[in-house]
Amino acid sequence: MYNRREFLGTGLAALGAASAATLVPGLLRATPAEAPRWLSAPRKLLILGGTGFVGPHDVREALERGHEVTIFNRGRSAPGMFGKDVEELAGDRANDLRALRGRKWDAVIDESASLASAPEWVKLSAETLRDAVDQYLFISTRSVYHDLSAVPMHSNAPVLTLENSPVPAGQPLSYGLAKAYAEKAAHAAMPGRVTVVRPGLIVGPEDDTDRFTYWPVRVARGGEMIAPGDGSDHVQIIDVRDLVKFCVTLCENRTFGVFNGIGPQGGMPFREFLSRVQKGVGGNPTYTWVDADFLREQGHNPYGRELPVFQVMRGRTAGFARFDLTPELKAGLTIRPMEETARDTLAWWKTLPAERQAGIKTGFRPEREAELLALWKTRKSR
Template sequence: MVEAAKARGYTVTLFNRGKTRPHLFPDIEKLHGDRDPNKGDGLKALAGRAWDAVIDNSGYVPRIVKASAELLAPNVQQYVFISSLSAYASHTTPGADETAPVATMADPTVETMGKDFENYGPLKALCEQAAEAAMPGRVTRVRPGFIVGPEDPTDRFTYWPARVERGGEVLAPGTPLDPIQIIDVRDLAAWLVAVVEARTTGIFNATGPGEPLTMGGLLDTCKAALGSGANARFTWVSAKFLEKPGGEPVDLPIWAPAEGETQAFHLRSTERARKAGLTFRAVQETVKDTLSWWKTLPPERQAKPRAGLSPEREAELLRAWRAQPKSAGKLPQ
């Protein structure tokens, strides 16, 4: 985000606690405090300051978003809030757009994500509403899907190109035709700057890529990006088998079962954002750049990805899958 704004010639100010990677961006202004006004110096560093626009990319609790939006309202023309596609109440309707109902909570004062992060989506929806209440008509609510690309600390997308590069038998979830939606962080950042330039407000689903993508297409793209030396082979394992084999959840990032409650999670309409200028680079470029960045990390970091299956867990699941009776609905290899 910072790089995209700087590339367009804007003066950027960062507000954070100053604890995580404080060495980044030594040439721009940094204000330190806390999003929570009840902690430390809170939002004091923002008081009395004016900016053309604010991009809030770390709002998770409505009370906290309300505090910053209300403080900034007199001195900011536009408030861009980064929400999530998880803010929607349902993920079962293919092509659902921004008019779809958002998730709700029985107790809107709850500020914890919940054991299974079940409150994440409803809290994001409430954060959107808090920002809009503070700055009516001046808020841009952006609902991204999976944000991917170089520098992604979650390793959710990175797991796949790194795993394909390692080669051998790869556990591929679901079916090759299961839909996938992702957006390269650089495409999202460039579009957010454009949204600020145009003073565009409203609600936008922000995910991609430019053409329909499937899980099979993603894995094939990873393999193609590696060139002729790639020897990965994909074994497709059904969503039903992967629910909780042995009573344990399976971490297969990015993918969501194309059935049941998540059947349309990766089928959101992005027409509104596209009309507002959102464009996408090729998935192969994202794969190559992500893998290039991954290889710059220390070996000990690469040895412990933060998402996906360990080699041992993957091998265990593949053995269990092959042991299934033929009537279990196996897919051809």
């Protein structure tokens, strides 16, 4: 799979015992007697991070819904970016959480996607905040699943462990393993008070990875383009604005458990994905469907740099984008139309400097795409 990053894994012996901790799939709400208190008043929310891709969206969503927001980070990326509307606390997830001590919040949203996702850092944060918050919401990843072959997939599917996915001594943990053990660390520190959200690819305006952005940009450019597979492989991703809306809703409703953060329900065939992107951004492309195995032979793997978003729905990845989202939808997940995400992403992209637009990080370079199309047509004509 195409992972965002890989993390160093150290000191996991103590968490090994926690690997047996039960993750709570589905939905666990507050009791009816408690619900009015949580649903009627603004929340005091602590966001660990707050200045990266997901963070500003998270902060803006919470503020728009009337909540009081505090962010905690090292104070280096964008100090003061929210003005007086947000309290900023400075510290370090690895070794300096003093600013969090002696305070109280209703819930914490841990949305850090860098080394702060390492199990040791989540363990330290959750233990520090154990008596300071009622709810710990951790944004994890779909990459924690050990086997994605089931159709449909659910949040109670087995996750990665060092037992089922050993790591050679001295090697870093994979992104998925690091997140899986971070989840366990949160559950061990605050049993029964943890909410885990496992997003797939997070997309939309302000995403600097270009992993989704390539498709709106390429479709809008038009001309003959490679469409991978035969159109039947599914897509489940999430607009960052839908992700943060879901997370804030889970905190408002005091909803505990493990949820996936992707959409739409059951997945969307890639043919429909491209069609909806085109409806959102315009353009007049012609799609040439190119076999995924042929592309793999040429060095371009599904979900890799040149083929972001696309994954083959067979074998161990048959259920990669075929999740049943019934519990998530009941808990408040909403998914906006793909047309809207594509349109807004392209509009944001066009505000970037010309040199940035010229250096898109993913997808096929025009000359390579033309070369592959020629090779594919030659093979088909034999």
